[in-house]
Amino acid sequence: MASTKTRPAKQAKPLSRIQEVNRKAILDAALEVFATSGFRGATIDEIATRCGMSKPNLLYYFKSKRDIYQQVLEQTLEEWLGPFAAIDPNADPVEELRRYITAKLVMSEKRPEASKLFANEILHGAPVIHGFLETHLRQLVHEKAGVIRQWVSDGKLAPIDPYHLIFTIWATTQHYADFDVQIRAVIGSQAGKPGFYEQAAQAVLSIILNGIRPR
Amino acid sequence: MASTKTRPAKQAKPLSRIQEVNRKAILDAALEVFATSGFRGATIDEIATRCGMSKPNLLYYFKSKRDIYQQVLEQTLEEWLGPFAAIDPNADPVEELRRYITAKLVMSEKRPEASKLFANEILHGAPVIHGFLETHLRQLVHEKAGVIRQWVSDGKLAPIDPYHLIFTIWATTQHYADFDVQIRAVIGSQAGKPGFYEQAAQAVLSIILNGIRPR
DNA sequence: GTCTATAAGAGGATAGAC
DNA sequence: GTCTATCCTCTTATAGAC
Numbered sequence A, B: 001m002a003s004t005k006t007r008p009a010k011q012a013k014p015l016s017r018i019q020e021v022n023r024k025a026i027l028d029a030a031l032e033v034f035a036t037s038g039f040r041g042a043t044i045d046e047i048a049t050r051c052g053m054s055k056p057n058l059l060y061y062f063k064s065k066r067d068i069y070q071q072v073l074e075q076t077l078e079e080w081l082g083p084f085a086a087i088d089p090n091a092d093p094v095e096e097l098r099r100y101i102t103a104k105l106v107m108s109e110k111r112p113e114a115s116k117l118f119a120n121e122i123l124h125g126a127p128v129i130h131g132f133l134e135t136h137l138r139q140l141v142h143e144k145a146g147v148i149r150q151w152v153s154d155g156k157l158a159p160i161d162p163y164h165l166i167f168t169i170w171a172t173t174q175h176y177a178d179f180d181v182q183i184r185a186v187i188g189s190q191a192g193k194p195g196f197y198e199q200a201a202q203a204v205l206s207i208i209l210n211g212i213r214p215r
Numbered sequence C: 001g002t003c004t005a006t007a008a009g010a011g012g013a014t015a016g017a018c
Numbered sequence D: 001g002t003c004t005a006t007c008c009t010c011t012t013a014t015a016g017a018c
Helices: A017-041 A044-050 A055-061 A065-085 A093-110 A112-123 A130-153 A162-178 A180-192 A196-212 B017-041 B044-050 B055-061 B065-085 B093-110 B112-123 B130-153 B162-178 B180-192 B196-212
Strands: none
Touching: A017 A044, A017 A055, A017 A065, A017 A112, A017 B017, A044 A055, A044 A065, A065 A093, A065 A112, A065 A130, A093 A112, A093 A162, A093 A196, A112 A162, A112 B112, A112 B162, A130 A162, A130 B180, A162 A180, A162 A196, A162 B112, A162 B162, A162 B180, A162 B196, A180 A196, A180 B130, A180 B162, A196 B162, A196 B196, B017 B044, B017 B055, B017 B065, B017 B112, B044 B055, B044 B065, B065 B093, B065 B112, B065 B130, B093 B112, B093 B162, B093 B196, B112 B162, B130 B162, B162 B180, B162 B196, B180 B196
């Protein structure tokens, strides 16, 4: 396994093996707890218990509860926006949007906590990521809106406001993660079954894609 | 102003004039605070300050913070589901859905707190209204799904799963209330301007209605 | 690095005067 | 009905031993 020594020459503090492992364990546990309880509802104790550590030990790795929260958010943001950033102006519009919507639904199924984490943050006024939303996300959405607008100009999509199309896609796909409790309550055991998300994908794709196909 | 005496003969405790006024003031303030902060994040103190009362005085009218929360939720539920319950099987399907979607968007614009209150509750596992969701809401959705299924059978709508159509409508319309902070951050000052919700309505209606029109 | 013990503070709820 | 004062619990964060 070669040398496990970390080179101390780098800029920030180099993390030892155990530090990396523990930090990751904490962030994983924190994602789940913050997602289901929100920032205020979450307790350091619950995060600690979930990753088998003591409360003070968590605060050895992170200087405060808010610090943990912030880093979980930042870590998840990148992953969450990946498929959006990957929208390709040169691909076929309908196929590209099908790919994007499908990817978002898969994420809602596989990692609902990530979606819930953001929903909580934004619902409460986005105190931590407000700056990010106004700069990076705004710029990214502006860029992709331009792509969609071009598709419409080229007659490849029905005339539609790009921003509202993006919001519609976000809303529908994330709904399946954020409101899963309601969906489960309303349709019962079907929601847990294997084919459920495929069925959801088919319906959502049918509605949105037919709604924007050029006529 | 005639007599203001309350008749003590009724079943539950009759509320005096001042009691009614204060209860309503508390519930109005509580809606705003719970909507923006969630149950855990909200404090009795903030609710009290917002309606110009003292903390103990609130607890004279309601026996606990949870009691206030529960009553705000129940009070708002009825209003929130009104337009859904009003979907008319005998009306023209596309027009009826247009009416419903428009009504939901108007509610998101005029009373975003109501939407946020539910979003918070459901996001955190619906501890208080879970029973309601599994019984009344489930029954209501089942009924309306039947209406939509019939419309599809009659060839008045394109073939679509009724449940996913309902979820799509809920998701898109409530998104404008629940995620308003993100929308504002992304598109800037336009979001506050007068015509914005009309523009949103046009886009959402265009996507969903074109997506389900019979072909 | 990890623990026990504890300080410090926030917030829900009650007692009791007025 | 409304207030001030207070109790008590929960939770964040730190001190300091190991």
